[in-house]
Amino acid sequence: MNADKKVAFYTLGCKLNFSETSTIARNFVDEGFERVEFEEKADVYVINTCSVTDNADKRFKSIVKSALKQNENAFVIGVGCYAQLKPEELAAVDGVDLVLGATEKFNVTSYINDLTKNDIGEVHSCEIEEADFYVGSYSIGDRTRAFLKVQDGCDYKCTYCTIPLARGISRSDTVENVLRNAKEISEKGIKEIVLTGVNIGDYGKGEFGNKKHEHTFLELVQELDKVEGIHRLRISSIEPNLLKDETIDFVSKSDTFVPHFHIPLQSGSDELLKKMKRRYLRKVYTDRVSKIKEVMPNACIGVDVIVGFPGETDELFLETYNYLADLDISYLHVFTYSERPNTEAIEMDGVVPQKVRAKRSKMLRGLSVKKRRAFYESQLGNxxxxxxxxxxxxxxxxxxxxxxxxxxxxxxxxxxxxxxxxxxxxxxxxxxxxxxxxxxxxxx
CATH class of the missing domain: 2.40.50 (OB fold (Dihydrolipoamide Acetyltransferase, E2P))
Known part of the structure; x- marks a missing residue:
């Protein structure tokens, strides 16, 4: 039935979204669809959304428009975090036919009876409490590296974040399944695997609300290190309180795990870290960076930081800026705080004006350029x-x-x-x- 049908995908957001888009795409191919580039004419367009910033929300509408420019009769589907958080809002966007939530997105093809456009988007979205099972995924065919999902969801209650509302509780793949996926990737000739998830350091929590850790993140890393045919393994973002000395030491001796860590900081002020309900204070972060540099002097360390969080005075921002300026790190990912519905932070006093947020963001991006340059200079001759x-x-x-x-x-x-x-x-x-x-x- 679908032999002559074409499907295209657009992914917003994180590495995890890329891995899940690839899995959804393989389901379409298994159903007889031909996958084409998003810029080409297709019968179905699937947009995997993000909800981390306002900007990602707004981009959805323009992506739908560009899809319909290619084919005004195309069947347009929205999935992902924004689709879980605000399904009705997505469904109301002109031209959207189907919106699927956190549990439904992996069964997209079963929701398509025919490709006749709907007058208004049809919504299938679970209560997020129902997202208590795990679907493994990995991305291939898009690049020379694969993003391998090992964990989903988050049990943390950071006051600015909607991810737990969009993805549900923390749950993990089995070691056996991760290793099976890793072998499949290596057999396709892909040289590098990036481990990804929402909170990968929390790896090991089972399905259906089973909070017992079957395996630790370190055990997963040790097992993956044995998989033949993989030349590089890279750990994506990992919380500082969950990045243990044992893991750092293991990576330093591994032939396949590379000396690159991306560790969210969010603020260099203990006062703001407490308001954000982060699970560490600044000293823990300093200790993690020192430990990495002690055993891997040439390691690259990336940092996530949020500017403009409620209550961030000029003094507290400069505390963050000066802390990062003095820290032996390699680059920054700077996020300008944006108010998200149903978060604690949206009710907080001390709202930072948008102009001030923009100025602080520019300052930190400038610092990131200097940090990257200094790191690159330190590597010359190596x-x-x-x-x-x-x-x-x-x-x-x-x-x-x-x-x-x-x-x-x-x-x-x-x-x-x-x-x-x-x-x-x-x-x-x-x-x-x-x-x-x-x-x-x-x-x-």
Missing amino acids: TLSVLFEGENKEGYIHGFTENYVKVKAPWNPELVNTIHKITLTTIDEDGLVRFDFVKDAVIA
Whole structure:
């Protein structure tokens, strides 16, 4: 029935969303659909939404418009976090036919009887308490690395965050299933796997509200390290209170886990960390960075930070700025606080004006540029390995070293998805690093 039908996907948000989009796409292909690029004409467009910032909410409407420009009769489906939080709002967007919540999105094809457009979007969205089962997923075919989901949901109650409302309780895949997925990925010739989830350091909590940890995150890391055929494993964002010394020590000795950590901070002020209901204070974060640098001096450390949280005075912002300026980190992901419905923070006093939020965000982004430059400079002269990406960008091929230095070389299609030993030489005007190949040092 679907043999001549085409489907296209657009993903907003995090690595976890990319992994889930890929799984949903494979379901469509199994049902006979042909997957095409989002910019092409398709019969069905699936938009996987995010709800972390206001901007992600607003972008949904423009993405729907661009889909309908390709085919005004296309069947448009919204899934993901925004779809769970505000299904009626999505369904009311002109041209949207179907909206699926947290548990329904993995069965998209079963909700499509025919592809006749609806006058108003049809909603199938569970109460988030029903999202108590786990669906594993991973992304392939999109890039030279795969995003492998190992955990979903979150039990934390951070006062600014809607993710627990959108994704439900913390629950994990089994070690056996994660290893099976990792082997499948390696058999497809993909060289790098990025572990992803909502709160991956909380890995091990079972399904159906079973809070007993069957395995720890460290045990998962140890088992994945044994999978043959994987050249690189990268840990995505992990909470500082859940990143244990044992895990850091294991990564430092591993041949496959790379020296790159992304650790959310959110604020350098203990006062604000308490208001945010984070599960650590600044000293814990400082200790994590010190431990990593002690055993892996060349490790790359990325930081999430929120500016403009209610009650963030000029003094408290400068406390964060100065803390980060002095910390041995490599780059920042800066988020401007945005009010989210049904969160504690939206009721808090001390609202920071938008102009002030924008100014502080600009200051921290500037600091991030300096931090990245300093980190890259510290790596010049080092011999590292690089995995080359698959895209020709204005005559250059790009790649990342194991410690996340972005490098460039003149385009050569033979380098795509290969790993080579290189020596970093100079930083170009665009901030990327040039290098020399180490002779006869093709790793994979």
